[in-house]
Each structure stands twice: as structure tokens, then as C-alpha cells.
Amino acid sequence: MSEMNGAKSLLATLVGAGVEVCFTNPGTSEMHFVAALDEEDGMRAVLGLFEGVVTGAADGYGRMAGKPACTLLHLGPGLANGLANLHNARRARTPIVNVVGEHATYHRALDAPLTSNIEGFAAPVSGWIRVSESAGSVAADAAEAVQAACAPPGQIATLILPADTAWNPADGAVDPLPLQAPETASAQQIDSVVAALKSGEPCAMLMNGDAVTEQSLLLAGKLAKFCGVQLIGDTFISRISRGAGRVNVERLPYFAEQAEEALAGLRHLILVGTKAPVSFFAYPGKASELTPEGCSIHSLSAPGQNAHAALEAVVEACGATGLAAELANLNRPALPTGELNPTSIAQALSALMPEQAILVNEAATSGFALPGMTANGPQHDWLDLTGGAIGMGLPAATGAAIACPDRRVVALQGDGSAMYTVQALWTMARENLDVTTIIFNNRKYAILQVEFMRVGAHNPGPKAMSMLDLSKPDLDWISLAKGMGVPALRPTDAESFSKALAESFATPGPFLIEAVI
């Protein structure tokens, strides 16, 4: 190995702490980090052709691997391009070590063209920020960054690396720092929930985070058996275990009035790994807080607390340990026939999806049939758009595929959101990832056509409607995929869609199916 420098000490420290993948789009100020990659066998480097791909992939990876990837971004603008998917990762509470190159310490004050306030850009998405000020401190900073990223429930730790701290001599790696364990719920939290469950009054549990792992859901299922508590998942969940042999949960609907209806009549809302529900947007004259009047809120486990342990304690206190949770049975539908539409697509998916698939859901309005159709499919994990910043799906699918090379990833993707980070297709092709992308191409921002009416913006005119329309010209997804090296098909009915889907599932590597609906 050639002479140790800050960049090498950083990489060695990250690898020592278990960080194995670097998603990157580097620039000049990051070249020493890039050079160091060849001296670290333990670090895989994955190039994205846009930073939104890089950060979204780190999000998808972190959700599936349960540990952080690192990024490597080029100065403030490179970070800026990745912020929207870091926002989603922040909402998913995904651990990420977000490494951002900076000008050399002595160069910063000169206000060269690429100079910007990197900490300013990073602050809104980061739980931890550090600027390394010397090569000698980089390794220790990196160890702290990993520790911070993994602090329960997981967060973005941004490490800003001036170029001279990368190229100057350094001492080498430092040992990993101990990881912080999640807090356990207090006896008071447990007691309050047990009392609610035993009250005989209408109860629901709203769940997210580590409350929706297979094992935690089993515990929740015992409580449902015990007292009929309703199990509800958040509208958008970072990662949930689903399918045959698992406890199924309904989701809180997206539209506020439907969510209110779902919660109506409850006297106790028990929060497990989440916060009290609020509407996604505000609407004139409508409430933003969704908890019904007269309903008590009990936080069993806040994000960052240990939901599984808390559920275990509640199950025990209720004497429900021996109860058998109701589990989804395997019940694949028949293959669909006839028209290709969101329902037949969901049906074909459930009929054909392989065991242990990873479904990445950014299908928006086109995805309505997916949860129901797949609930009795084979076991799978499901990842949602947690922060509402569209453009998460293709990158997260990319990262999930890198985290889980033995599993098929299915990106369920609206056309509008797919365009945001379409460059991810190239990374799927380069890394030959087993990702099947289904583009629900309705040629519009359909959700906005709904929302336009819902916010009370009356009398839609042609200019307004044109802003919500993706036709003129139609996007041609076969060509877009081909342009980035991903084979693609555009089936026109349910039968040919199923055939294409089966072919993709049987063939290693990425594939795109454009479903014009």
C-alpha cells in the first residue's frame, strides 16, 4: 500500500465499521477518495450519473441492509442534487454516511465558482454534520459518522471532507465506535397501552419503523387476537414485511377524509415506531390533525425506541404470549386476462412474483390495487416513498438490489416520478442488477389532477391542465430504457404483460416494462 493519507484512512475506517458500499458521483475534489478505492477491497463503488440516484440508492440500500452505505458527493451542488432523496431517507430514518467533498481548507475563502455553503445545504436533512479540518482527524470523524448514522432509529450523518484533508498524510484507520442501543419503552408507556388494550374500548395501533418487521408484527397480531386492536400501518412505511405467513396490516389512507374515516370511533390510538397522524397536505377548511376527538394517544414506542421489546412487554402483560396471530395464507390470484390496467398489473404481479421479492412502491395513484393484491402473495418486503419527494423509486430499487443480490427487486413506478431520477436505469444496467421496473404510464401527474380539485382550485383551464399533463410529447419508455442499456417491452394487454413479467423474473439483470394505462 502506498503512503497513508486522509482519504485512505477514511475508507479503511468505514470498511472497518462495516460500511461496504459507496454510492458516488465524484468530482475533482474527491479524486483522492476515488483513488483510495483500489486499495480497499472491502468497499464496493457504484457510480450514479446524477446525485439523486446516489442518495436514493443509499436510502434503498440502508433500508434493506439495516446498516449504512456511504455516499461520495461533489461539493455543495453535488450534495444539492442529492438532497431530495436524502429528505426521503431522513423520513425513512435510514442510516447513511453522507460524505461530501469540499475545496481544500485554504481554498474555501477564495469563493471559487463551485464554492457554496455546504453545511447550509446539509443541515435540513442531517442529524449529524462534521467538517474534517485536518487529515489527522478524518479517520476519527468517519468513525463518529458511522456511529451517528446508526444512532437509533437511524439518520443521515454528513461528513464534509476538504480536499487537503484527503490528500495530506494521515495515521491510518481508527477502530469502530460502539453502536448505541435503542431505548426501551418505560413501564409507564407499557402500562398505559396495556390499560387501553384491556379497556374494551375501540383501539388501534399505528405502526412504522421496527414495529413492522416480521417479528414485531407477529406480536402485534397476538394483541389483535387478544382484544381486537386494529393494526394500521402508516400511509408511507420505510420497510414492511408482508405476504404469506405474516401478519397483514391495513394502511392509513392517503386522503385525509378517508384517513379520518379509518380512525373514526377510536378511543385509543397506540403509536408504535411512529408519530400521531397528520394529513399529507393541508386543504382549505379541513383539519390537518387526523386523530379523532375524544381519542387518547398512547406512544408505546417512539421512533428510535425498541418497538419489538415494547410489544413483547405488552404481549406478556396481557397474557397473550400463547395466542396465535392471524397470518396471511398464500393465495396467488389467477393470471389476469384482457385489459392492461392498474388492477390487472397488480394481479399479474401477485400471481408471478418470486419468493422474497422487494417491492419498491412509487406508483402513486396507479398503485391502488397493489397492497390488496399482494397481501396474500409470497413473502416480500415493501418500501414506500416516505418523504413525498418523488424520484425515490428507481434509485431505491437500485440500492436495494445491491443490498440483496439474491432477491428480485420490483420497482413499481409512476411515469412522472420515474423521470426525476431516470438515470438510475443506467446504474441498474452497469451493475447488472435484478430489478424489474414497471412503469405505470398514465401520461399525467394524475395525483395532481385529483389534488387540483381537492384544494378547491376550481375551473381548471388549459394552461393549468397542461402543467399536470405528460403527453405532448408522450414519453417513450422503451427508448429511454434502451438509451441506458436496459431491455424493455411495452405489452398492450394483461396476457402479454404477464408474459413479459415472467420473462423478467426468469432472467438475471434489469428489465423495464412500460404499461400504458
Place this chain on the structure above:
Amino acid sequence: MSEMNGAKSLLATLVGAGVEVCFTNPGTSEMHFVAALDEEDGMRAVLGLFEGVVTGAADGYGRMAGKPACTLLHLGPGLANGLANLHNARRARTPIVNVVGEHATYHRALDAPLTSNIEGFAAPVSGWIRVSESAGSVAADAAEAVQAACAPPGQIATLILPADTAWNPADGAVDPLPLQAPETASAQQIDSVVAALKSGEPCAMLMNGDAVTEQSLLLAGKLAKFCGVQLIGDTFISRISRGAGRVNVERLPYFAEQAEEALAGLRHLILVGTKAPVSFFAYPGKASELTPEGCSIHSLSAPGQNAHAALEAVVEACGATGLAAELANLNRPALPTGELNPTSIAQALSALMPEQAILVNEAATSGFALPGMTANGPQHDWLDLTGGAIGMGLPAATGAAIACPDRRVVALQGDGSAMYTVQALWTMARENLDVTTIIFNNRKYAILQVEFMRVGAHNPGPKAMSMLDLSKPDLDWISLAKGMGVPALRPTDAESFSKALAESFATPGPFLIEAVI
């Protein structure tokens, strides 16, 4: 017109202040603004399928129109996606009224999924930020935003618009506020420059901003005639007037050692519309400040001051008013033959480009032959990547074409940077813009392969080199363009390239030429 609300008062105020184009990718919180578009004939709305397209188009528009467009972005993540091109616009000192939707005032505190620190994201790129707190204040805030955006030399004014301030009743538009005139250079500034020019010692003028308009360059040309002062443009210029009948200037080279060579021996460096030169990046053991030792710096006109008036005063004080500046003659090269490479592409462009073309240069390393080849072409404007945040070219070309519908825009575009905001091609197709995009497809981040060596990162290994390489798979630009409705060709020699270029210049609407070099 239906009942006045905040959104309508905003639009009417913007139109009244001369803002005629809104580049947008809106979301739910911006639907009232979108609805108001149909009641304002004076506002053209242009949809981009990603916010980097939106802000880059606003930059290109502002540079060519000399007045601001507005944007309309969706909450913090929508703004975040547009930040990199706002960074470039900030460096170009482009006036932009940057409108960002926000949750309703009462919804902000609930921390819904899309909630973020919008002001935090906006601060690093904005010269002015305002959050409208009531519908009644929106119109006045908008008038101030236009005034702020136009404050010399031009800046980004970010107006954050909570949804309820858009939908609540309001009084209507307010009148435009007076625009601030640029300061004039002081007598001391003028005298110092005149003394330098008369000193007989080696002098150069480094120019940018309003120092490189046709009329300002004529004045600089008189001074060159008067005393031989060397005229040098900044490495990256927001907009420069070039071609036959105009004063040509060399550019300060990008690489620091070449820039140092260009400035070596100078005793006086006169800054007109710019700052003292610094290297783009720092390199180990190399100076970051480029002004030679023993060279005095004279600021004739800082950015925001009136460069033309200052040059006029200097010309007069030197008695150079009657001198004739040396002007470029029209000298188009013959059409190239044989190999397609950066030189033959530049030659074909100069041979064929129409009068008053707008060249948008993001060709990076592939663009080396362009300045020399086009210096004696027909008159044209030339726009550079001012902030180093790649992905500016296609969006800026889009905006420039909307600002100047009677002129052909030529996007000179590296493949790596084109991928960043490739969605701009769709907007070119939708708006049927006269943009010819030339993709210099060398299938690599060539600049980074150079910089890797220059920063002293030795012994490039396969992992490092893979991060700088865009092959595996090759990007297929014909398919990418087709996917977004832009016709395209991939000529393989200089003759067929010229034919494709001529065809594009003769045909209204967008066209893409992929040059594999």
C-alpha cells in the same frame, strides 16, 4: 375573473412587473398558483419534468432576456432539486424570482412528510428570501421580489408561499417597485485605471458581466488600441457577445498553470465586472490565487457597478474616443472532411451557424476548439457554465430559446453533464424550441481523468477509473432523445455531421446530434 386570492394577486403583480414566463414543476401546495395561470394571459407557463430543468431554464432565460422569469417549485424537495442550477445562476448573477410553495401556515408545525426547512435550503443561493405570511401580503412581497431579483448585478429572490396565502382572499395586484440603477465607478477607480493604462507597463483587463456586451467590448477595444492593454474574459462568462464585427477577447484558461502563464509578467490587472482570478480547484502544492506577484489589481467596476459607464469614462480620460477598436472579421471555415472529432465539430459549427445564434457551452474538455473556431463566425451570444454545477446546458438552452424565439440555440454539451438534466429534451419537444443539441459523447468524465492526475492521485486502479467512465453500458443518445420526442441523428464522419447540422438549422424545432468522439 373569479374571486381574487393570494395566488392571483401574485401572478398579476409579477406580470405587471414584466415577468412573463413561469418555469415550473408544481405540486399540490402550488395548485392555486397553477389555477391562476389561466386568468393571466401575460404569463407563459413552461413545464419541466425535473426541477433542475426549471431553474436552469430560468437561468438561461434571465441571461438572454435581461429580466427575470419566475419559477414555481414544490416545497423544500422541489427547491432542493433546483438548487444546483440556482447555484450556477447565482454565479452568473442572473435575476430570478424563485417561487417556492410551502405547506399552509398552520400545517407547517405538524411535520408532515414533505415538511422541511425551505429557508435553510434556499439561503445558500438566494440574495433575498421572504416567506409570505398572509394572502394580503403576497402581492407586495412579489413586487419586492422582482425588485430584489433585478438589483444590480442580478440575484435570486426566493419567495416562499404557504398554500393558504395562495388560496385565501386578497386585494389584488400592486404596482411594480422602481428598479435600482447600478452604481457608477468612483473617480478614484477611474483615475487608478487610467494611470495604469498610461503607465506603459504590461496591463490586462479581466472582464465578465456587463463588461462583455457588444458595446462595452467596443470601448475595451478602443483601450486596447490606445495602449495595448490585453483583453481577457473570465474562464466562465454568464453571456458574451462574439463574432464578426465585434471585439474578440481571449479567455483565462481553466487550468491554473495555464492561467498563471497567461497572466505572467503583468504589472496591472484591471477588473471589469469581475473579481480577482482564483483557480477553479486547489491542487497540492500549487497557488490558488492567480494574480502574479508584483501585479497591482485595479477594480474598475465590481459586479453590480456600471461597467459600460466606467469604460466610457476611462476611454474619454485616455482620449481614446476616436480610436477604432479591432473587430473580428467574418471568416467562416470550409466544411470539414474526414474524422468526426472536437475540431471538425467546431469547424462545421462555425461554417454553418446562423446569424445571432446562441451558443450554450457545457462541452467541458470536448469544447477546446469551439472558442477559436467561432471567433470569426457570424454574430452570436455565448453562455458558459458559471458555477461549475454540471447539468446547466440543456436547461439553459431551453430557457434561452424561450427568451429569444427568433434565434437558433445550440447546446454544446458533454455527455456526462447532459445526463444530469436530460429531462430538458422533453421540454424542448413540448415547446417546439429551436434548439440544436450537440452531444460530445466521449463516454467518460474526461475532465476527471485529467484532474485525477493533476491532483496527484497516482496509480489509477480499475475501481477508480470505473468511476470516471461512462461506458458499460454506452449511453445511446438517439434513443434517449427519441424517448423524449426529440429527433436525433448519430453521424459518423465530419461530412454527415455537417449535413445533420445544416438540416437542424434549416428545420424549426429541436434536434439532437450525437457525436461519438
